[in-house]
Amino acid sequence: MSIVANLPRRTLSLSEEEAARPVAMHLTGRQRLSSEERTLSEKIFEEFRSDPRHHEFVLGCLNCGECTTGCPAARFYDFSPREMLQIAANGDATTLWDAMQEKIWACCQCYTCNMRCRFGNDIAGIISVMRELSVYHGLEATRRTLAPFGRSLTLLMTVGTQVSSDMIQPDFFRDWGPFATGSDKVWQVGADVMRRAIPTDVLQTTRSAWEVSVQTSLELFRIYEETGVLDMLRGLDPDLTEMLVDIIEERREEFQEARERFADEIAGMKGPVATFQG
Amino acid sequence: MNPILVLGAGPAGLSAASELASLGAPTILVERESFLGGNPIRWHYSLLAPDLKPAEEVIGALVKKVQADARIERHLSTTLEKAEVGAKGYRVTLKTADTSEIRDVSAVVLATGFDHFDSRRKYEYGYGRFPDVIDFKEFELMLHENKVVRPSDGRVPQRIAWILCVGSRDVQVGNPWCCRLGCAVSIKQAVEVRQKHPEVDAYVYYMDIRTYGLWEDLYWKSMQEYGVKFIRGRIGAVTPAEGGGRLLATGEDTILSRPTEVPFDMIVLASGMEPSAGTKQVAALFGVPVGPEGFLTPQLTDLNPVDSGLPGLFLAGAATGPKAIPDAVTEGMGAALRAFQYARS
Amino acid sequence: MLTANEIRKVVAERTAHQRGTGKKVVDVREEMEHLEEKGEIIIHRIRAVNRPVELHTLFGWTKQIPTDRLWHHKSCGQCGNIPGYPSSLLWLMNETGRTYLNEPHQTSCTAWNYHGTATSNPVALAAVAARNFHRAYETDHFPLIHCGTSYGDYKEMRKLLVENATVRTKVRDVLRKMGRDLVIPEEIVHYSEWVHAMTPELVARQKLPLSGVIATVHEPCHYYKMVPEDAVYDEAVYSGQRPAVPSGILMALGATVADYSTWYDCCGFGFRHILSEREFSRSFANLRKIRPMIEEAHADVAITSDTGCVTTLDKSQWIGKTHGLEYMLPVLSDVQFAALALGAHPYKIAQVHWHSSSAERLMTKMGIDWQAAKAEFREYLKALQSGAQPELLHPAHGEIEKFFAINKGQVLPDEAVTPAAPTATSGAGPGGRS
Incomplete structure (x- = not known):
């Protein structure tokens, strides 16, 4: 029998058995993956294809390349929104797995591809779906990519703002020049005084983008607990997640103490301020 | 028999009027422009694909035939203002700048055609911003006058790009249909340039090449005999090239999967076809059903593409969708026959 | 250049087309009215007290821009890096005699995080949006969104909440657990739209x-x-x-x-x-x-x-x-x-x-x-x-507001137009379908 007849087609219709044959493994690149990775990639692929957003975001593709032309990331990275869309529309578990290692993180989420796409695809949106899955399954490459974000994740989870002025340290942001950090010698005062010179009290903090009340951050954390975000984060970074839970626990205690302290003021009030228990 | 009204004097309308006259029917031909011939004459098309015969020669023959026929009453610079259903046929009001005339007609052929897409709506190509980005109908005029020069400085261009599907196959501008002719016309233009100026580099940026049927020959020859270059992928941005003077066309070569950035002296946009203002107007006046694209919808697109389904109302040419001249002429003949049968019955 | 009317025609045709081909471009604001009638959501209305100005959007739709009594939805990047951005906006409001709340009781939209690190999901984003919407509502100040991404995200979340009953139910459940309800503002308004609406008044003070x-x-x-x-x-x-x-x-x-x-x-x-x-x-x-x-x-x-x-x-x-x-x-x-x-x-x-x-x-x-x-x-x-007090554009917040999103005596859900109780099929309430 001719060897050509035995060659598997690289399609989605390969059964598990077919896909496990050596020739198929070679042609689809799956021999690079460990058996655990193969299993996980199949699972991710299934979840990806069955996400309701897949049907809504991926409509078809003329391969015109306009998305890639307008893409800022494509200009500087080995990345192409067209390729991502092709993988989303016609790819298999291996191509999706490969794309989810690094490429999806090149995307700027600027939505220029969406605005350009003559077919009306939501390319930035489908890339986000891939990213969510890569976080949820705690892929190693994702952990590496997001490693520098521990600080902003902490801020985000605890007070719901990402950038605080004390993150913009001269050491790490030397390329932004002396003015961005409020540390310029011209003014001869510290960054805290520079913050106090902002004419609104809510912004006179260096620890988060603005002062966030304890109730607000507890409400936010409640949302994260209830909507699975905390579980997602646990998959990515269990240590960080435990630390966040501790921080929030402290804030809950702080909140309860304040509740007693301000009992009289709150007594006559209605709405969440009266009912929210932290 | 009351006369039969033909609306529009492009290839389809001229063909219908000329056939009706030859059948012996009194015919009124109404055209909103001041001349006969439609878009090919209006925009001074040069050679016509695929046989590369001059447009003036092809359309000119039809125009002469209509002009020479005393049975055809010609109304130029005239529009239809009103249409009411009559006892048989329609009572219509024909309007010029200073006159208004009511006529009873036994049947109507709608041959109101298409308009070229306004390429300013695809701002990333810089049409309307850079003088050297032009529309392919403007390039037809250059070819027609044998003056292929850059509008900005009058120099002969050294490298020209054609961008296909501008305002076609694109939901972002609301035009998802194919114009059917952009490929052939652009390739024809590239061939025409290379015939006259072999030193000019010609690049065609495409998604698919749709030189359907026998027109494929033009596509092959353009590569084999005229060295036209084809790059699969769209240009997505046109910016001034460094060093001044030229335009940098940026895109993705989707076959080689790599970015492409080429400086051009001139960029020609194959702007798509949309239902003309006249087509939209008659659709509303006569209540002809239109599809989501805005073109008139025949009653049976397969078995009877020239019947509107409304009594005494027949359709021909690009009013029902993008069409090449030979097809428009054929439909004009078909619509003439159906209108004549109706008027006589 | 095309004339403005030609453009309007183009976009109208585009809308008609996109509707015709099943690509959803429906005015979610119409859907919101139906949902409110069914008691599924509360619409935070723009009222006369907000002194609205009418502007137009891409499809020629009208959009009411409230110019007074506004709730500042600050931007997480802005406030850290470019404090002059919110300060200037507040200053312009003071100059033109507009009232507002600039509170500590606001989270960011968290979409920076979603678009940057994907450590969130659409239900969480929608719940965060709705949480902030409700806070603005209970203070009876209309949300004015400082950030382009928050604006884009909130528009997406509004669409999601309106079009997807499952997300809507889930978000309502979460909100009710913290004493809040599902409120969607009548319009999602970016501060630059406020600027556009205020142009004559600003120019008069140039x-x-x-x-x-x-x-x-x-x-x-x-x-x-x-x-x-x-x-x-x-x-x-x-x-x-x-x-x-x-x-x-x-x-x-x-x-x-x-x-x-x-x-x-x-x-x-x-x-x-x-x-x-x-x-x-x-x-x-x-x-x-x-x-x-x-x-x-x-x-x-x-x-x-x-x-x-x-x-x-x-x-x-x-x-x-x-x-x-x-x-x-x-x-x-x-x-x-x-x-x-x-x-x-x-x-x-x-x-x-x-x-x-x-x-x-x-x-x-x-x-x-x-x-x-x-x-x-x-x-x-x-x-x-040397310890001088800073000059502020609005009164400083008291100690109590470091902890509590205090009620300032404004409209609360039970005092506002009371929507009908959600039906069982809408799956509202903690025991509902999710």
């Missing part, structure tokens, strides 16, 4: 003529590329072919708004990139945006209306000199620029000193005595250092 100033506009992607049908367009601005904001106010103030070929390109922010891939952000910002602005348009200033864009375009230039790119084009938000034109203090209010690309040359051109202002500001800083 102190400095700007005829000699050439400005280039960077249009924030998330303002008009996300849920594009809700962005504001105006026939008087580029014949309605580009978003009206922030170009409109610049033209009205008499600046020359100059065009450049890459106006529709992104700035290079990229969410994650601006922190951990800055080589990318600055390359893109300098090569694709700043350079064309300088070389094609000879700009004196770049103006934009989003936090991330100001940050990227501004902070990326300083390091450019290592590659011979010494542009140092000042980058300001529209409100900073407008505040300067209306006579705001460049350091105390516009806070231009946080910007990496110096605004001094621009201020000279605008006729501002910035040396004097700088000396004054230095004195002010010294005073602050």
Whole structure:
């Protein structure tokens, strides 16, 4: 029998058995993956294809390349929104797995591809779906990519703002020049005084983008607990997640103490301020 | 028999009027422009694909035939203002700048055609911003006058790009249909340039090449005999090239999967076809059903593409969708026959 | 150029087409009315007290822009990096006699995080949006969104909440557990739309003529590329072919708004990139945006209306000199620029000193005595250092507000138009379907 007849087609219709044959493994690149990775990639692929957003975001593709032309990331990275869309529309578990290692993180989420796409695809949106899955399954490459974000994740989870002025340290942001950090010698005062010179009290903090009340951050954390975000984060970074839970626990205690302290003021009030228990 | 009204004097309308006259029917031909011939004459098309015969020669023959026929009453610079259903046929009001005339007609052929897409709506190509980005109908005029020069400085261009599907196959501008002719016309233009100026580099940026049927020959020859270059992928941005003077066309070569950035002296946009203002107007006046694209919808697109389904109302040419001249002429003949049968019955 | 009416026709046809081909472009605001009738949501209405002004969006739809009694939805990037941005906006509101709340009881939209690191999901994003919507509602102040991404995200979340019953139910459940309810504002309003609506009043208070100033506009992607049908367009601005904001106010103030070929390109922010891939952000910002602005348009200033864009375009230039790119084009938000034109203090209010690309040359051109202002500001800083109280645009918040989102005696859900109780099929309530 001719060897050509035995060659598997690289399609989605390969059964598990077919896909496990050596020739198929070679042609689809799956021999690079460990058996655990193969299993996980199949699972991710299934979840990806069955996400309701897949049907809504991926409509078809003329391969015109306009998305890639307008893409800022494509200009500087080995990345192409067209390729991502092709993988989303016609790819298999291996191509999706490969794309989810690094490429999806090149995307700027600027939505220029969406605005350009003559077919009306939501390319930035489908890339986000891939990213969510890569976080949820705690892929190693994702952990590496997001490693520098521990600080902003902490801020985000605890007070719901990402950038605080004390993150913009001269050491790490030397390329932004002396003015961005409020540390310029011209003014001869510290960054805290520079913050106090902002004419609104809510912004006179260096620890988060603005002062966030304890109730607000507890409400936010409640949302994260209830909507699975905390579980997602646990998959990515269990240590960080435990630390966040501790921080929030402290804030809950702080909140309860304040509740007693301000009992009289709150007594006559209605709405969440009266009912929210932290 | 009351006369039969033909609306529009492009290839389809001229063909219908000329056939009706030859059948012996009194015919009124109404055209909103001041001349006969439609878009090919209006925009001074040069050679016509695929046989590369001059447009003036092809359309000119039809125009002469209509002009020479005393049975055809010609109304130029005239529009239809009103249409009411009559006892048989329609009572219509024909309007010029200073006159208004009511006529009873036994049947109507709608041959109101298409308009070229306004390429300013695809701002990333810089049409309307850079003088050297032009529309392919403007390039037809250059070819027609044998003056292929850059509008900005009058120099002969050294490298020209054609961008296909501008305002076609694109939901972002609301035009998802194919114009059917952009490929052939652009390739024809590239061939025409290379015939006259072999030193000019010609690049065609495409998604698919749709030189359907026998027109494929033009596509092959353009590569084999005229060295036209084809790059699969769209240009997505046109910016001034460094060093001044030229335009940098940026895109993705989707076959080689790599970015492409080429400086051009001139960029020609194959702007798509949309239902003309006249087509939209008659659709509303006569209540002809239109599809989501805005073109008139025949009653049976397969078995009877020239019947509107409304009594005494027949359709021909690009009013029902993008069409090449030979097809428009054929439909004009078909619509003439159906209108004549109706008027006589 | 096409005329504005032709453009309207084009977009109307596009809408009709997109409806015809099943691609959803429906006016979610109509759907919201149905949902409110069914008792599924509460619409936070724009009322006379908000002094609304009517503007138009891409599809020619009308959009009410409240101009008074506003709830400031601050931006997480803005407040850290460009404090002059919110300060200038608050200052303009004080100047024009508008009231507002600028509270600590607000989280960011958290979409920075979603677009940067994906450590969130649409249900969480929708719940965060709805939480902030409800807070604005219970204070009876209409939300005004500072950030382009928050604006884009909230429009997406509004769509999601309206179109997806499962998400709606889930979010309502979560909110009820914290004593809140599902409120969606009648309009999602970006602060630049407020500026556009306020143009006549702002121009009337203009102190400095700007005829000699050439400005280039960077249009924030998330303002008009996300849920594009809700962005504001105006026939008087580029014949309605580009978003009206922030170009409109610049033209009205008499600046020359100059065009450049890459106006529709992104700035290079990229969410994650601006922190951990800055080589990318600055390359893109300098090569694709700043350079064309300088070389094609000879700009004196770049103006934009989003936090991330100001940050990227501004902070990326300083390091450019290592590659011979010494542009140092000042980058300001529209409100900073407008505040300067209306006579705001460049350091105390516009806070231009946080910007990496110096605004001094621009201020000279605008006729501002910035040396004097700088000396004054230095004195002010010294005073602050010795314990003086800062000058504030609005009263400071009390100690209690560090902890509690206190009720200020405004409308509460049970006092407002009471919606019918949700039906069992809508799955409302903790015991409902999710």
